[in-house]
Amino acid sequence: MGRYVIRRLLQMIPVFIGATLLIFLMVNVMGDPVAGLCGDRQCDPATAAQLRKEFGLDKPVWQQYATYMGNVFTGDFGTAFNGQKVTELMSTAFPVTIRLTVVAILFEIVIGILLGVVTGLRRGRPVDTGVLLVTLVVISVPTFVTGLLLQLLLGVKWGWISPSVSSEAPFDELIVPGLVLASVSLAYVTRLTRTSIAENRRADYVRTAVAKGLPRRRVITRHLLRNSLIPVVTFIGTDIGALMGGAIVTERIFNIHGVGFQLYQGILRQNTQTVVGFVTVLVLVFLVANLLVDLLYAVLDPRIRYA
């Protein structure tokens, strides 16, 4: 186990460097960070040169990247366009997005697995066909359309929720945005659970459990679910990173001041340090989530041994 973790940690280093370098290059090569600082007006050439020197932008890109990463590892993510420390932005933005992601993951776990178990046990019945159709529809409608429609119906027409989230973003205001963020993954979790349950239902150990005379409830929760949920749990685990990165759309619709909002502002103003800083943290979250999921895999299924 220890050797496996070390091997995986070593594998992560090139991925981390590659992903951050890619974003760094995209931001730096494609846009001009100094132009963003001057606002809408054209920069005065002397000021631009001065700014370039000040920020070290006259050095080669690889040197800028090395300097930046060196700073990041000492906890210095640089400053945003308005002079605020990027770490300060993160400390306000990440709690909001983490809350939103937690709500979304809870929806995936509770509704997704429940629907998946119900449909998997009643394969071919009307409820199964109905839920499957609904999941396909949810998957095919883009998230921002789902979000806009739910905002219109629940927030404006019926007035059940407030259409936009306040800047504190407490849990109760994040329920509908969380549902919107989770919607597509929710549909996928339902399908994944359904397939897994339907497949394992015919397994020998389930037949044995039924033959032993165990109550149906115990067969399902203890024998069937424990074995069927392994792929589902691993999917939900890796989805954490995807949800946090994909929250840009949801945060924009519901005006949530989270990671997506800050990233969007940073991109609009071509602020390298905000964008690369946030993306670096997101990539780290994604990598760690993937590692944890693979380790969890071995805990959930004792047949898997990592050497």
Added chain:
Amino acid sequence: MPEPPVPPEQPTPPQRPLRSMPPGPHLSGGGRAPEDGAIAATGMGGAMDLATEEGASLGKPPGPDAGGPQDRPRSLWSDAWRDLRRNPVFIVSALVILFLVVISLWPSAIASGNPLKCDLAKSQEGSQPGHPFGFNGQGCDVYTRTVYGARVSVTVGVCATLGVSILGSVLGGLAGFFGGVWDAILSRITDVFFAIPVVLGGLVLLSVVTSSTVWPVIGFMVLLGWPQISRIARGSVITTRQHDYVQAARALGASNSRMLLRHITPNAIAPVIVVATIALGTYISLEATLSFLGVGLKPPTVSWGIDISSASQYIRTAPHALLWPAGALAVTVLAFIMLGDAVRDALDPKLR
């Protein structure tokens, strides 16, 4: 009919394999077997996860319960075609896609108006004779724009899918076939791309592009989409490479290129086709999302994504301007998912 006698249990191997896998489709998120790489491909969203899962489960060798051919042997493809012709899901989705292709080639066949002709006096008005879908915020006819929008959306989907499939299957297939250092490098590169959330990458890369054509969007989709197909193609080629007919060809002295083209490609391409079909729908949806964020296509291009995002400002007063293009988009994506699903079922020997 009595059950055939149960064969005696296989003697268990004396030592436990170092890393034994349980039977069944135990893939973690995004259709990833743990040995594939360090990162799961969940960044593209649920539809793409659906696609990779279907493709990956198709690439598995058939289990021992797959029956032999009962009558005249047929190829996998003619068998699949025979199945597909009788599948109502396939017929319906194929007809929808055919209709889309026709109207994207000749939009004037069913919409006589000009999509760029707008009358501000009619802004946000509802359905009228001759204008069944009403007008949008700029007073343009929603029906005409929805019909004309199909062209750009389908172009983006088809071009991005072609680019992704060719680049991904060539790179993934070669890496899977030759293995070794290049394979390891390619796997790490795909990990790098999977670690970047797609919408985020799109925002960063496309926010500085000023071109108003569809090509930057397509290029971006190819750039961030190829690792998905490459992983599928690599897995599929690795499975196919171990089959006896490939070993036989190698023993007969076939060259690498002959083995790849004659033996491996026809047998390994099925998962790629399934994933690519479903991915086409996701790319159309992704274009709309990018346009909504303001970095995708730009007016005066007519596309569903642009129409949906411009209608989102008027959603309280004129929701119809959003619902029609969004509906068209959803039906298109659904049609491609259903088509991919039907093709997958037809190509899966386990279901015979």
